[in-house]
Structures are given as C-alpha cells and as structure tokens.
Amino acid sequence: MQAAFPRLWQAEQRAGSLLLGMLTAPRPKRQKGEARSQRRLFSFHKGLATWPQAIARFLGPERLWTGARALDLRPTDGEWHVTVQRAGVVAHLLVSQVILAVPAAVAAHLVDRLDAQAAAALRAIPYPPVTLVHLGYRRSDVAHPLDGFGLLCPSDENAKVLGTLWPSSLFPNRAPAGSVLTTAFVGGARNSVLTNQSEEALIAMVHAEQQRIIGVRAEPVFARTIRWPQAIPQYNAGHLRRIAAIAQLEQRRLGLHLIGNYRGGISVEACWQQGRAAAALVARLIAHEPAPTQ
Ligand SMILES: Cc1cc2nc3c(=O)[nH]c(=O)nc-3n(C[C@H](O)[C@H](O)[C@H](O)COP(=O)(O)OP(=O)(O)OC[C@H]3O[C@@H](n4cnc5c(N)ncnc54)[C@H](O)[C@@H]3O)c2cc1C
Numbered sequence: 001m002q003a004a005f006p007r008l009w010q011a012e013q014r015a016g017s018l019l020l021g022m023l024t025a026p027r028p029k030r031q032k033g034e035a036r037s038q039r040r041l042f043s044f045h046k047g048l049a050t051w052p053q054a055i056a057r058f059l060g061p062e063r064l065w066t067g068a069r070a071l072d073l074r075p076t077d078g079e080w081h082v083t084v085q086r087a088g089v090v091a092h093l094l095v096s097q098v099i100l101a102v103p104a105a106v107a108a109h110l111v112d113r114l115d116a117q118a119a120a121a122l123r124a125i126p127y128p129p130v131t132l133v134h135l136g137y138r139r140s141d142v143a144h145p146l147d148g149f150g151l152l153c154p155s156d157e158n159a160k161v162l163g164t165l166w167p168s169s170l171f172p173n174r175a176p177a178g179s180v181l182t183t184a185f186v187g188g189a190r191n192s193v194l195t196n197q198s199e200e201a202l203i204a205m206v207h208a209e210q211q212r213i214i215g216v217r218a219e220p221v222f223a224r225t226i227r228w229p230q231a232i233p234q235y236n237a238g239h240l241r242r243i244a245a246i247a248q249l250e251q252r253r254l255g256l257h258l259i260g261n262y263r264g265g266i267s268v269e270a271c272w273q274q275g276r277a278a279a280a281l282v283a284r285l286i287a288h289e290p291a292p293t294q
Helices: 004-014 018-023 050-063 103-111 117-124 192-196 200-214 239-252 268-286
Strands: 068-076 080-084 089-095 098-100 132-137 149-153 163-165 179-187 224-228 257-259
Touching: 004 018, 050 149, 068 089, 068 098, 068 103, 080 192, 098 103, 098 268, 103 117, 103 257, 117 239, 132 192, 163 192, 163 200, 179 200, 192 200, 200 224, 257 268
Parallel strands: 098 257
Antiparallel strands: 068 080, 080 089, 132 179, 132 224, 149 163, 163 179
16 A cells, blocks of 8 residues: 555555545645646657657767667676667666666666565566557447546456546547547456457457447447556555665665666656656766755
C-alpha cells in the first residue's frame, strides 16, 4: 500500500482516516513564478514517442546518443567506466555520475557485480505482459455513447480484458469521422496467459467482449495488436524492501543513481518527476553544490 499508493497511505497515517486525510490534504506549495499546475490528459498526434524524440532533436547528436545500449558499468578510480554499444560500435565513457533509467531487469544486469543483493531485488520486481488490442468500429455499430474515458473490469466479473480506453473520445484524430477507436488491455498479473494467443484469436476474443460490454453490433473496420512482453512493474508485497536494497546500493556507490517506473510511481508524470529530480541532483553534484535539506 505504502509503495503503490503513497499519497493515500500518507493521508491515512496523518489523519487516521482515508476520507479525512484526502479532504484535509495540504495543497502542494508553488514556487515563486511557477504556474498553477493543471492536471489534464495529454498525448501527441503521433503518440508519446514524439516527446523523447523532441528532446533528442533539441539536444542534438553530440550531447545525446539515441539507439545506444549500455553493456557494462564499473567503478574506476572514483569515476564510472560505462561501456556502450551504438550502431555496432563499442564505446567507452569515463564519467563521474551515472543515472540508470532502464527497466529493473536491465539495471540488475548492470549492477550485478557491484551489489548482488540490489541486483536480486531489482530482478524480483515482476513485469507481467500486456497486449493492447485496438479495434475500430463505425459509430453507428456501437450502442454505448462512449461518453467517457473507458472502463475497468473488476476481477469478480471474470472479463477477458483488464479494461478498455476510448481514445477517440479522449483525443482528436484518433479515428476517421463517423468511426470510434477502442483500446483494450489484455493480460497483466491476473491473466498473463491470455497474451499467449495469436493475433487473430486476441482480436476475436476482445471483439466478443466489446459486443457484450458496449453493445457492438458489427465486425471491426480496423484491428491492430501491440504486445508489451514486460509491461508494467508490480509493486507487490515486499516492494519497499527491494527499494531499500536499491537505495543502499546508491549510498555505497557514490555517483550511481537508479530511476524508473519500478520506483516512485508508474505513471508518465511520476517518471518525468523522477527524471527531473535526478537530473537536478546530478547537476548539483557535478557543480559540487550541497544538496538542499529536505
Ligand atoms: C501498455 C501501457 C500503457 C500505459 N499507459 C499509460 C497511461 O495511459 N498513462 C501513464 O501515465 N502511464 C502509462 N503507462 C506507464 C508508463 O508509460 C511507463 O510506466 C513509463 O513510460 C515508464 O518509463 P520509464 O522511463 O521508467 O521506462 P521506459 O520508458 O521503458 O524507458 C526505459 C528505457 O531504457 C532503454 N533501455 C533498455 N535497456 C537499455 C540498455 N541496456 N542501455 C540503454 N538503454 C536501455 C529502453 O530502450 C527504454 O527507452 C503505460 C504503460 C504500458 C506498458
């Protein structure tokens, strides 16, 4: 609970009740000149990859290498020796600070020789598979008004999908005029075996669920599946112990920082916050500035 829903947990600890805690939660302080944050859904016309691609364009190929794979990491005379492979060429970098912003299993591989306990903790974080099944229908073939975000299926309904988003209700240009797009999530920790099916079987299964749940009356006019074999890390019981082992590694090995969706929240926003915080910390360390007190 503490790892997966820290704000709820803190609210309950502070006020002795979930409801009271949320109602009386202190508002986050804004820095001088900081705009009021407006929480709303966002995406990009060509998908979320637009964001890192724009950052890469802004920084340029001299400062940012894309398509590079970290192969090895070892401490050398107070610095870090990083072995990276890019376009088939192996390069060696000597740096004072390293931020590992890779999935937990990759981080485990890179820190294996430095700290077996932290590596084991990273490997123990499960990432069940999820397959997305996008089905497009003619608007007139769907009984439900699709006037919302989508739906989540509670486990006691034994549905074949974890939930469905309605992207054409959320963002413009997600389906041609007169059509709608539905995106179903299949698999996850509850039903990972369902992702092992062929594309045709997945489409037929999800179409049957759309008929049942939102009253679809005809075959889809568009169908596409996308598989995520290791989708989202699970903050299972014991997660805080694993994170503590990772924090100990960082304390023992100065200049090494581990971030990612297995730590501090899985949402894009949570990952972005972690990235910003890690970058600010590293910038201060490189400039030999003291870290601010909490
Ligand atoms: C299907 C799906 C739907 C989602 N929907 C939403 C949503 O609607 N809203 C939301 O907020 N969140 C959503 N999430 C969650 C969110 O997208 C992720 O948790 C988040 O993007 C993860 O960011 P990350 O930086 O931790 O990991 P990643 O984005 O996975 O980044 C890790 C990077 O490490 C790179 N890498 C791997 N190995 C190496 C190596 N050896 N060397 C160098 N680089 C390496 C990878 O190429 C990758 O670019 C969704 C996730 C999934 C799977």
